[in-house]
Amino acid sequence: MPINRNFQTTWKKIGRHQDHTIWQSETSLLGIHGTRVAVDFDECTGCMKCFTVCPEDVFEQWATTSGQIKADPVKETACLECLACEMVCPEDAICITQPPTKSDTLSALLD
Numbered sequence: 001m002p003i004n005r006n007f008q009t010t011w012k013k014i015g016r017h018q019d020h021t022i023w024q025s026e027t028s029l030l031g032i033h034g035t036r037v038a039v040d041f042d043e044c045t046g047c048m049k050c051f052t053v054c055p056e057d058v059f060e061q062w063a064t065t066s067g068q069i070k071a072d073p074v075k076e077t078a079c080l081e082c083l084a085c086e087m088v089c090p091e092d093a094i095c096i097t098q099p100p101t102k103s104d105t106l107s108a109l110l111d
Helices: 049-053 082-086 102-110
Strands: 012-016 020-026 037-040 060-061 069-073 095-097
Touching: 037 069, 049 082, 082 095
Parallel strands: none
Antiparallel strands: 012 020, 037 095, 060 069
8 A cells, every 4th residue: 555645644653763753543553753854664665665765764674573674765855856766666555755945835825
């Protein structure tokens, strides 16, 4: 199942890990790590394709208590928003949230 792209409004913040937020829903086990670069740990299979395409080395390997490897967005603030990781993820477990631009904010205020 693809990452829930509305997680920031429908999931709860339950903590922090390596300078990024961890989000949890009532049905998720491992949750989503990150906000700007979000990885659904329940969906990530640890294929590490995101590692190979990320020009800024945003991801690090993280092992669950059962030994599963996940792509952890520990350097999400370095993200260039190229969307390469999102495009290569075979599980659709990554969501890049682009910050609003000044023109987006102005448009929202005028609407």
